[in-house]
Amino acid sequence: MEFYLEAIATPEVKVNILLNGGHNYTIWLKTNSPLLQSLLAVIRGDSQPQTNSGAQWFHIPLENGHSALSFPQSSLVGVVTEPPLLLENIASNDLQGTNIFPTPLVQIDNFLTEEEKLKLISYSLEKESAFVDTASRTNTSYHPDHRKSSVLYQFPEISEIFLRRFRKAIPFVLSKLGMGLFPISRIEAQLTAHNDNNYFRLHKDNGTPETATRELTYSYYFYREPKPFYGGELLVYDRKILNSCDYPSDSFQTIEPRNNSIVFFPSQCYHEVLPVTCVDKAFANSRFTINGWVRREENFKF
Numbered sequence: 325m326e327f328y329l330e331a332i333a334t335p336e337v338k339v340n341i342l343l344n345g346g347h348n349y350t351i352w353l354k355t356n357s358p359l360l361q362s363l364l365a366v367i368r369g370d371s372q373p374q375t376n377s378g379a380q381w382f383h384i385p386l387e388n389g390h391s392a393l394s395f396p397q398s399s400l401v402g403v404v405t406e407p408p409l410l411l412e413n414i415a416s417n418d419l420q421g422t423n424i425f426p427t428p429l430v431q432i433d434n435f436l437t438e439e440e441k442l443k444l445i446s447y448s449l450e451k452e453s454a455f456v457d458t459a460s461r462t463n464t465s466y467h468p469d470h471r472k473s474s475v476l477y478q479f480p481e482i483s484e485i486f487l488r489r490f491r492k493a494i495p496f497v498l499s500k501l502g503m504g505l506f507p508i509s510r511i512e513a514q515l516t517a518h519n520d521n522n523y524f525r526l527h528k529d530n531g532t533p534e535t536a537t538r539e540l541t542y543s544y545y546f547y548r549e550p551k552p553f554y555g556g557e558l559l560v561y562d563r564k565i566l567n568s569c570d571y572p573s574d575s576f577q578t579i580e581p582r583n584n585s586i587v588f589f590p591s592q593c594y595h596e597v598l599p600v601t602c603v604d605k606a607f608a609n610s611r612f613t614i615n616g617w618v619r620r621e622e623n624f625k626f
């Protein structure tokens with residue numbers, strides 16, 4: 325199922341520009357405005373080097389163009405943004421001679437109410453016959469055993485329960501992960517079941533042209549109590565950059581699929597689901613998830 329939203333992340337950001345000498349000015353900018361990107365690039369220290377013609381300048385129209393704020397790039401000391409836009413400090417990581425980037429990750433417990441979670445469980449059990457094998461969509465002759473699980477792509481009856489909570493969490497989650505806000509084109513969601521000896525081998529979620537706009541991966545876990553399976557941990561790997569390509573590093577975090585918890589991480593990070601052991605093999609005793617991806621608008625670049 326795919327949900328189309330206008331943009332749940334704030335479309336406009338309040339930016340307080342801090343200049344040398346203690347001056348500051350507040351303006352409002354769209355999250356995808358080139359001016360905002362340029363201001364952030366200067367703060368990050370990755371703007372173009374200055375040319376012979378002298379210092380580069382910012383010229384910012386104010387009051388519908390009746391006045392302008394002009395200052396050289398070198399006067400920009402910082403910006404205060406509301407909501408917070410956090411910058412990934414790639415440059416300083418390079419300086420330290422490391423090409424390993426720890427994956428930021430957030431897991432939130434008690435994401436839904438107990439009643440809502442129970443409703444998701446009984447809904448999933450009612451729909452057992454509508455679940456399909458994931459193998460046909462994911463496995464290839466090259467990787468015949470890449471994934472084993474079953475999935476339900478349509479579940480309109482319960483999407484609202486989940487989405488209500490999900491929408492609210494996004495700005496907090498992006499800020500916790502150190503990811504900037506982005507205009508959201510859509511949120512994808514699927515309901516999966518991992519039963520005995522089901523797994524999903526190492527992969528990342530945005531590695532093809534069709535999936536390239538996925539920015540944020542999430543997985544919400546729910547199942548019957550007492551916990552009817554073991555295994556099924558999610559391993560999320562740190563990133564290793566070599567010759568501008570990224571690979572999973574040897575280091576990873578192990579996420580216990582705690583009942584009624586949701587985990588978030590950037591879609592560019594490699595991860596895998598370890599095999600589940602579900603002794604009685606009953607569908608009702610599966611490790612269930614609602615999982616998916618938050619996509620940015622196609623033409624938006626960080």
Ligand SMILES: O=C(O)CCC(=O)C(=O)O
Nearest residue numbers: 524529543558597613615
């Ligand atoms: O079930 C999980 O914990 C993650 C699933 C996953 O990685 C995916 O569906 O792409």
Ligand SMILES: [Fe+2]
Nearest residue numbers: 527528529595
């Ligand atoms: Fe994945």
